[in-house]
Structure formats: C-alpha cells, structure tokens
Amino acid sequence: EAGVAAAEQGVKAATTNRAAAEAGLGLAAATHRRIAELRGKNSATPSELDQAVSGLKAAESHVAGAQAGIQQAQAAAEAARAGLRAATVGASYAVITAPFDGIVTEKRVEVGNMATPGTPLLTVEDDRGFRLEVRVDESRVGDIDRTRPVDVVIDSLGASGARDWQPGRISEVARAADGAHAFLVKIDLPAGAALRSGMFGRARLGGRSRQALMVPASAIIRRGQLTSVFVVDKDNRARLRLVQLANTSGERAEVVAGLDSGERVVVKPGATLVDGAPVRPSNRSAAVTTGQEVRQ
Template structure:
C-alpha cells in the first residue's frame, strides 16, 4: 500500500519535466528575428523651381500652301502649223515681246500675196470708177460697189496678215521658261499648250483656309510665312487676295499672300502661315521643364516636402520655346525648371525660384 502511494506522487513530476524538455527543444529550433532594415538615404539635388501660373497665349492656326508665281502663262498657237523654229529651252530668261516659237508660214505667205493682188485690182477698179463717176459716165451705185469691193479686199489682206502674225509666239512679259511641251518639226494645233513661263521676281503663297478661320485674315494683313525648303526661313507676307468663292466640298477658301524677293525661293515650294484668332488662358512651361520620352511627356513636381516626383502630363501647342500643358498640372504647384537635373524621389534644395 505504501509503495503504491509513492508511484502516484512521482507521475506529475515526470510529466512536468517532460513538458519542460519539449519546450526547451522547440525554442532552440526558432530563428532569431530579422532586425528592421533602415531606408536608404534619399538623393539630394540643387535645382531651380518655378511656380505654375496660367497666362494669356495667342490662339494660332497653321495653314499650309504652295508658292506660285503672280504672273504665269501657258503659251499656245492660234493657228495650225508645223513648228519651224524653237528659240528657247527650259530655264531660259526671256523679255517681253521676244520671239519664242515660229511656225511654218509658207501657206499664209502665199495667201497674203493673193490678197495683196486683189487689193491692187480693187484699188485700180476704184480709181477707174472714180474718174468715170466724175465724168458722169457711171452711176452712183457703181461707184459705191467699187468702193465696197476695195474695202473687202483690204479687209481680207489684213485678215491674212493677222493669221500670219499668229505663226510667231512671243513672250507676253519678262520671265523664265518653266516647261517646254513641243519640239521642232511637231505639228502645233490651235489651243495646244506649247510653253509655260512665269515671272520669278513676283511670287506668292496660295493657301487654303477653313471657313471658320477666314475671319482671322483680311486683305492687306501682314502675315509671317515659313518656307521649310529655305531652312525654316520666315518671310513677311502681305495678303493680296481672298477668293470670294470657296470649295463646297471642303469648305475652304483660297488666300493669296504676296512674298518679298528672296534668294532661293521658287514656285512649288511648301509654305506655312499662322493666323492669330485671339488669346486664351492656359498653362505654359519652358521646354527645359518638360521631359519627352517617345510619346510620353512628364515634369518633376516639387511638393511642400521638397521632394521631386515625376508626373505625366498632356501637352498641346509649342509656342516660341514654350509648351502648352493641357492637363496634369494645376496653378500654384512648383516644377523643376531644368528637368534634366530631376530624379524621381530626390530631395530638392531650391537654388532660386521663378
């Protein structure tokens, strides 16, 4: 009986020891806790910032056109004949009245000789009738018939002379030959284009303007015209003509702007002009404050905590070294003036403000 009591007393102690050993063994397998990682120090930059303010900028519409000559002509013959002489080629400088093309005129020369002979006969007959009429040997009717016959013969001779003059094509003004469509020996028909010429000293830009923008231009206005072929040179043009009838399909009107004499300016060159349609209030930034990466555009916004953060924006027009911001920025915010110095998350030490 005594031995049985001692066994009951040692069992709880054994269980306690076992639990203690298991607890100690499990604790030895746990990994030590990882200490917290401290954040890396932020990059610091020195840069100028500017406060965003909306400003009034002009509303401009760009219109394209081509350079054309004020005076240009397509020369043709009024009679049919073989081209006997071709005196000019493309690029030839010609003067007003200069002979350019001469047609074979042998048939007309023969016709002129016949007409001149008829005039001589009619004059001789008129002289004879006049002498007889003074002698009352012929009637007044016969005298009038002789007079009319002479006038008809003279008119026929003048008509042949006119036809003969049409066999020579002359320059209507001082200019340069731009295109030659025939060669010697070819047959020229009435109305057939033979040569093209223009006056290169007087050129203008012919542009098509939408009907909604037509009110922004008036005759006599001075408009800057950019010629890309001349390295983007800007010329001072003057609106000389606005055609009264527009294109009913495109709803555009032709505007002609006279250009000053400029070395290298030629017909057919591409030109651009800008029409001012008032002003609008918008946000504009210098180009240096904008980062362009492909089709994406961004700026570095500096908050009150002086940390620069990259922000995507939507841009619009480019205005003399400035870029219009359509969305993404608000008035009162600050951005880096020189975006090249920016880094997302960098602490900004403001050098100066604009």
C-alpha cells in the first residue's frame, strides 16, 4: 500500500510539472509573437527574434517531457496497484479457513515448510457430532431396521452394564459389500464431551426377532483367530471344541456353528483346563442358554 501511495504522489507531481511547463509555453509563445511583431516593424533585432524562437521550442519540448513524465508516473502507479492486488491474493493464502467449526487433530506441516497445491496442511475434525461405523455380515444386513433406534456403547468410557448403552440412529447402510462380504453401517451417536475419534464401540442393531443359541461370553476361549469352548460330555469331561460366533453382546455370545442346543459348556474355564480333563458339573459351571429370543 505504501508503494501505491508513493506512485500516486508521483502522478500528482508529474501533473504539476506539466501545468508549469504549459504555463511556460504560454509565456514563450506570447513573447515570440511580440518579438515577431516588433521585428516586422524593425523594432527588434534578428538576434532577439532568434532567442524568442528558441525559447518557444524549449517550452514546447518541456511540455512534451512533462506529458511523458505523467504517462510514466501513471504506468508506475498501475504497476504498484497490480503488485498490491497480487500481494493481497498471496496474503489471503496465508489464512487457512475450514468449512466448519472444529478442532485440529493433525498438523502435517511445520513452520518454514514449502506448501504446494494439493498438499494437506491440517486435519480438522467437526466435534459437534460423532459416528460409529460397524460392519455387518451380508447374511444379516437385510434384517436391519433403520427406523428403530440402535443401542451403542463405547468400551473405553467404562461400560459396566445396561445403563451404559446409549441410543444411536442408523444414518447409512452401504450399498456394496467389502472384501469380507460385510456391509458398512454408520450410526450417529448422541452428543457427548468425552467422545474422541478412534474410540472402539459396539452396537446392538435392531431387527426381527429370531431364535439363537447363546452362551456366556466368559465361556469363549480366543486363541488368535480361533474361538472355542469347553463342552462337558456325558462322562463329565471337558472337550475343547471350535465354534463360530455371530455376535458378542455384553455378557452373551451367539454361536452359529459348533454347538447344539442343550449341550453343556464350562462357563469360566481356567488357564489350566485342558481337553479331556474331568470336571464336576454344577448349576453354575454347566449353565448354557439355548434357544433364546434375540433381536438381530
């Protein structure tokens, strides 16, 4: 802006110089006319007339130079204004504006780094609402009822019972399955100051009622990608058996393969329990829940 102001002052100065030159030209022209008339009456010498002609030509040259000075000053002022516009645009790039209010969750550049077009600078998160994403097997995605509320719980917030489950709302069900034949389901969560991106949560999706084989979650043994339970045979011996789970919700786990209704399982197998070890059934250790009605 200072450069523009200086250039505009230059235009004003050049305009003033032209006005002075034009005044000098008027005086030189009047002098020339007067000397020429006197010379015609032999009242002025040839030398005086030559001086008047030279003064007129010099005044005309001075006016032409002043006009050129105005044009140069105007060009300089326009260049200064163009520079100001370019600087204003450049300065606007220094202000990063997000399309929404939120918090910065990741800074990808440091002060002094060169910023290039297309390179992310920051990751900004809209903390006004969060979403839980779960994947549902293709065999069950058709049973999802989007009109019904969904129970969700965030494990890291200290879930300890049914009171920790909160209502959510299904906002989207993917139209295509992923490589594992599962569909992505997005659930809008209730507002909560303690929620953070990346937390692990669980959801109980609403659907039609059906009969399912359920066992206590404490009976499930997980070793890598394998899940198994200890089944109590007729001789009261524990037999390790691989099972396939469909869903684990709270204190119950749904078994879809590997168990039959009515079989007995060890509810809390210890670390020392091995296949074939004798067990003593009790109301607690032999408990198994089968044929219960659950909602998908």
